[in-house]
Amino acid sequence: MDGTILIIDYSEYEREKIKITFDNIGDFEFIEIKKPDEFYSLKSIKPDISLVIIDIEFPVAEEGFKILSSLKKLTADTPVIIVTKADNKTYRKTALDFNVRDYIIKPYRTQRLGNSVRSILKIDQAKYNIDSANVITMSVEDYITKEFKIASRANKKLSIILITPVYPYKATLEKDKKINPEFEKDMYNSVIEKVKLSSRYTDTVILNDNKDILVILPFTDAAGASKVVEKIKISVSEALNNLDFKFDQLFYTVYSTFPDDGKNFQALMKKAIKQVEDKIMLEKITSIGENALADARNKYNKFKM
Secondary structure, eight states: OOEEEEEEOSOHHHHHHHHHHGGGTOOEEEEEEOSHHHHHTOSOOOTTEEEEEEOSOSSSHHHHHHHHHHHHHHOTTOOEEEEESOOOHHHHHHHGGGTEEEEEESSOOHHHHHHHHHHHTTOOGGGGTOOHHHHHOOOHHHHHHHHHHHHHHHTOOEEEEEEEEOHHHHHHHHHTTSOOHHHHHHHHHHHHHHHHHHSOTTOEEEEOTTSOEEEEEETOOHHHHHHHHHHHHHHHHHHHHTTTOOHHHHEEEEEEEETTSOSSHHHHHHHHHHHHHHHHHHHHHHTSOHHHHHHHHHHHHTTOO
8 A cells, every 4th residue: 555645625515526636646546535524523533644635615715724734733744735726826925835746726637636745746757658648648538538437437327419511401501602711610619618518527528529518527427418418509609699500400419328328439429429419310311301201101001010
């Protein structure tokens, strides 16, 4: 055992993310605190705690600094890392009084926290055979693998939203010269910005070369994904209405959920793409004239038993 880490954060997702970070650092024990009462009910703090990682807004900064004050009295020499959404100069300055070695803003890359931990605990990076290039950057594949690992370890749901262009309608617009490449680029930038604004800070928005937009929703079930989809549609529609377009004319939006719809990213994407294909097929069917549908029904009715 390389040491003990005290994690103080109300978010289960954030606590799991922190623990995942230590997978490539060493073999550590974790003490998790998810609400102030749990901290104050601790009969004692282990004197051999290696590091404290805390969200200073627990749930408000006043409470977070109160906890840091208590920790200072119990373990004055234990280093502290603050990981929080609060990018506040006053908080940063006050934190210096509590042996805070680093102040990291959420959302953050796990490599950012990992580098800080190695530096503070003086852990030799080579000991764990970590490629320095991988510490600085993370590929989309690595990021997605990490998120599935967090969800699986915590026994939680994870959803993905796929927003993909309606290509037949897009082709019609281009043919009628209602959009051009420059206009299309500006439109997509506007859509992506709206999608990001509609997402939570724990969500990640990814854009590929095919103009597909993928949103990763950690610790989110199908009902939660449905709510995020509706929020995105409302937000993006406001931008598109100003351009005389409707969201559903330009994009198909579907979602799938781990582990219900698949055990890995590939399975979730397969499910999402199948939903898009079903929508395309449905549109092709419903685009047939009502008279043609009636004729077809009459023909098939002849074969009813």
